[in-house]
Amino acid sequence: MTESWVNSAERIGADLHLELSGPGGRRAALIRALRDAVRGGRLAPGTRLPPYRSLAADLGVARNTVADAYAELVAEGWLTARQGSGTRVAAGVLPVSSGRRGNAGPPRHAVRTPVQAPLRAQGPRHDLRQGSPDASAFPRAAWTASYRRAVQEAPSEAFGPGDPAGRRELRETLTEYLARARGVRTEPDRIVICSGFAHALRLLFGRGTREGPGGGGVLRGPLGVEAFGLGFHRELLAAAGVRTVPLPLDEDGARVEGLGRERAVLLTPAHQFPTGGPLHPERRAAVIDWARARGAVVLEDDYDGEFRYDRRPVGALQGLDPDRVIYIGSVSKSLSPALRLGWMVLPQRYVEPVLTAKGEREAWASVLDQLALADFIAGGSYDRHVRRMRQAYRRRRDRLVAALAEHAPHIEVTGIAAGLHAVLRLPPGTERSTLKAAVWQGVALDGLAAFRHPRSPAAAVDGLVVGYAAPAEHAYGAALEALCGVLPPG
Structure with a gap:
């Protein structure tokens, strides 16, 4: 009994x-x-x-x-x-x-x-938010050496007004690197340097005018987007007058068969953000077919394509059709968001409109940082840093999975084959209270609900998006212990 x-x-x-x-x-x-x-x-x-x-x-x-x-x-x-x-x-x-x-x-x-x-007033002691690499692991010595060489060897004209397309040295280096590491097909004249993904969106969509939604930019809406993504990007697009149409997600990525009369679609094909997983090969082919049939364009956000652990590398979608895909990348995850360096690989027809939108002079990305990055990549330092951090982040991912298995086996962890974050599925109705508990215990976390498109056709799911890259190595163990302490019991 x-x-x-x-x-x-x-x-x-x-x-x-x-x-x-x-x-x-x-x-x-x-x-x-x-x-x-x-x-x-x-x-x-x-x-x-x-x-x-x-x-x-x-x-x-x-x-x-x-x-x-x-x-x-x-x-x-x-x-x-x-x-x-x-x-x-x-x-x-x-x-x-x-x-x-x-x-x-x-x-x-x-x-x-x-x-x-009082912990609330003191701020978070453990930062497990997504989106940031380990700042303490920045390769200071190697970057300083590249920067010194770049300054010493730069031609005098490099210290004048910058070319809005970006330094030729960096665009040539990126052409070789992206082809080798990500399968991107391009040439230097189709690359435009920017300060990151948000800057790229601003250049592509501009701001709304009296001509209609998105009329002030290179591209116009409506824009298909994944049902989960960064709210900041949605707000930026909304401010530009661009209507976004959410696409459902499943284990194979975005349901691109739902695309209709949209003029463009924004995807994270190598590693869906934030739920994880690559876009299935059949859907990669399907979205290219849709773009060709509609005269539309695919925006590819390759935000952390260098970091994969338990799967084969997934090449850039851009390689399937360089004339229908705008490829966007940056060093914010691989090196540091402080550098403010990114790039767009554009179909030829968009190069001049983007440069016109950017203006006659480079006002965003430091020319000296561009030259330093070109040296950093060309000399092999970038590859060495990425390999080292790939191993370090994989160890952190494994420690997170082990800690959850020991202290919270009822919590499902997903999206761990690549990237710098994992998704923890919580019992229904517990996400909000878990985030409150985390605040009071000094743990900074992101809830899954914050990334869901407000018009998403998908049902709301309780979860956490845990970034395991941000804490310094010596602080990671304490951060995991604190995380397990705020999770709802089984």
Whole structure:
């Protein structure tokens, strides 16, 4: 016969009486009741609370109501949750008033709030947000050597106004490198240097004019986009008057068969952002066929194509049809976003319009940085750095997977064959509370919901997008421990 929660309190948690009353519904009432039990001393620090299911059955409420209440109190610092240890009253939380004075110091009634609360003001101690490489791993010595050579060997005209197309030295070097490493087919005159992907979007779509949506740029909407992507890019496009049409995603990438009368489509074919996985070969061919039939263009965001671990390299989509694909890359993931260097590989018909949009002089990308990058790539330093970081990030990926398997085996981790981040699938209804808990525990994380297109046909899924590249190596272990500490229990 199954034991009731009350009869098994010593094994699974504390037996206590809770009165659920007051405004705000059952969840708000349960949160108030638990806070009052802690403040009044009926729940002492370290006391283990019953599991969601047991307390829900005892109180006659839904399991999610208890889970949300626990998560809210974890986020506020009243409770702690750890896999294998359950949910407990936080060690530093003291009653509002006890009237006793001990050897340890002042009366316990002096503490009215959880000791974890100040962490919010201090900012995150562990940065696990996506999008950034390990800043401490920047190859300072090799970059300094390339920069010194570039300055010493640069012709005098390099110190004048910059060519908006970018330095010829860099465009020639990129032509060779992109062909060798990514399968891109181009020549120097079809490459335009920019400051990164966002700058490329601004040049391509401009800003809306009275001529209509997207009328001020090289390209016009509507633009097909993947159902999950960076909200910043969607906002940039919306500001330019470009209507975006979300495409559903599955394990094979974007469902490109849904494309219709769009004038262009933006894809991350090598590694879908943020869910992971490459675009299936049949869909790669299908989107090229669509572009040819419609006279449309494909924008390829190759944001981290250099980093793959458990799969064969996936070449650039651009190699299938250089006249129908605009290939966009940068060094923001491979080296550093601080360099502000990127490139567009354009079909010939778009080169002059993009240069016109950019202006007569280079106003974005440092000419000296361009020359240094050309030397850095040509001398082999870039390849060596990428190989070294590929190994380092793979080790970090493996440590993340191992930590989750040990401390949170109920959490599914996906999108780990390539890139600098992983997606953690959470139990339904727990993403928001998990992010709150992370803030109070000093862990910076991204929720999956933030990347979902507001008109996405896909159902909302709770999850975290965990960047395992950003923390310095010496801080990574503590960051993983903190991450596991804020995940919802199974």
